[in-house]
Amino acid sequence: LTAESYPSVQRLTQFKKLSPEDMTFFQSILSGSEILQATADEDLALFNEDWMRKYKGQSKLVLRPKSVEQVSQILKYCNDQKLAVVPQGGNTGLVGGSVPVFDEIVLSLTQLNKIRDFDPVSGILKCDAGVILENADSYLAEHGYIFPMDLGAKGSCHVGGIVATNAGGLRLLRYGSLHGTVLGLEVVLPNGKVLNSMNALRKDNTGYDLKQMFIGSEGTIGVVTGVSILTPPRPKAVNVSFLGVGSYEGVQKVFVQAKQELSEILSAFEFMDLKSQKLAKQHLKDVAHPLEDEYPFYVLIETSGSNKEHDDAKLEAFLEKAMDDGTVLDGVVAQDETELRNLWEWRESIPESSQAGGGVYKYDVSLPLKDLYSLVEAANERLAEKGLLGDSDATKPVISAVGYGHVGDGNLHLNVAVREYSKEVEKALEPFVYEFVSSKNGSISAEHGLGFQKKNYIGYSKNEQEVAMIKQLKNLYDPNAILNPYKYV
């Protein structure tokens, strides 16, 4: 979808169009490899198009600074000249927030990618925003530590990108949110000034905790250039089990049992419905599913601890109980690292599998646990009623509407896999999904943010006073609104 397919959005005339004088300025502060310009052969598609291939902008210029000073000079100039800018990390965001809508300049953090410091006693890591999450974690592994969050896009997403989106990921239930683990940030404000709290301490109650404003701000009030984060010791023993469960009530029962029996070693509790596994099966082709028979629901449980024997005994006792009372119908436990990766693959590959048929409408919501799966059922009913659903009927736009997610955090992912993006399907689902979530007092964005997709729907999860205060903050720090326009609010 290009901006033209959204008649409700028009390019704001307050923004200047890029001129030769602007290029002269950028060339004076950046070297050749730090500037990418669209040409007849190069449409900068990698930077203009999002991961889902759902949103497509028309930027003609990508800037890739290598220093904080350069980021500051770029923003000051753009602010003075009223040139709109989209900060971009690994471009793996799932709400259309990381790509331009019109001709905004892309400010890519890819080349600001150095580890700055690591203290092996406190476990505090300081790094540039553009460090890829997997690289940060590999670096920490060498020192016996682990990055306190993990997600399927780890090979591409940036540390600064996950901070800007306040991403949750697969181990939030163990290590908590970035609002707790991030200790300090370095942020360049739209006027070029640098806010630096990189030397932050674990405890510091002197005044407002300003960094929190930027965690989850999706590039709308500042560009994150540095992150200081508290990292925990890397677990010496990790177990993963993959279980078949007969009902969603059963999933909740297993969750309670897992918390009781595994307590401090529980590090992930993920669930998947059968339809999501069918999509993954199509995508993973030759790989055999971990469980031979089909079950309505599957659960992936990970434990992380420091003593393998202790953890094995706990997991065994938990599984015995859950299978004896019939909550868990079948299950496997990974015997080595390869099997462990393979079990995770059946969970982590769902986002990609669900868009392999052409496109996907993604809804990332928080709901009370008892209601979590009811949204998937309601969406399926609605799509069927409207005659849009046809698993094997190629004349119908929707292939499948599947549910999975982070049960431990009350976070559901509803993925509606389609043959191609269409207004008809979008209209059937929006605002239906948001109304449903709001009626259950949930949140319309649990962890992916608002971006472009949800900017008109913030009212379903935030009240008027909250939205007014968000707007005030935006106006205060970005009075010319140059940072990531057309998004968020």
Ligand code: FAD
């Ligand atoms: P981008 O996509 O480039 O940008 C995201 C937003 O942040 C944009 O608004 C952008 O303007 C802004 N931004 C980026 N960098 C900066 C910066 N340095 N300063 C200021 N603003 C910036 N999310 C979860 O929460 N949990 C998951 O489990 C999860 N799994 C995923 C799995 C897959 C396969 C994929 C593709 C995505 C997944 N996500 C998940 C989505 C998640 O939002 C992103 O992966 C990640 O948070 C974005 O990082 P990024 O560096 O790619 O940022």
Ligand code: 2HG
């Ligand atoms: C996940 O948990 C991510 O895998 C992506 O948050 C979810 O693609 C999605 O909808």
Ligand code: ZN
């Ligand atoms: Zn998720």
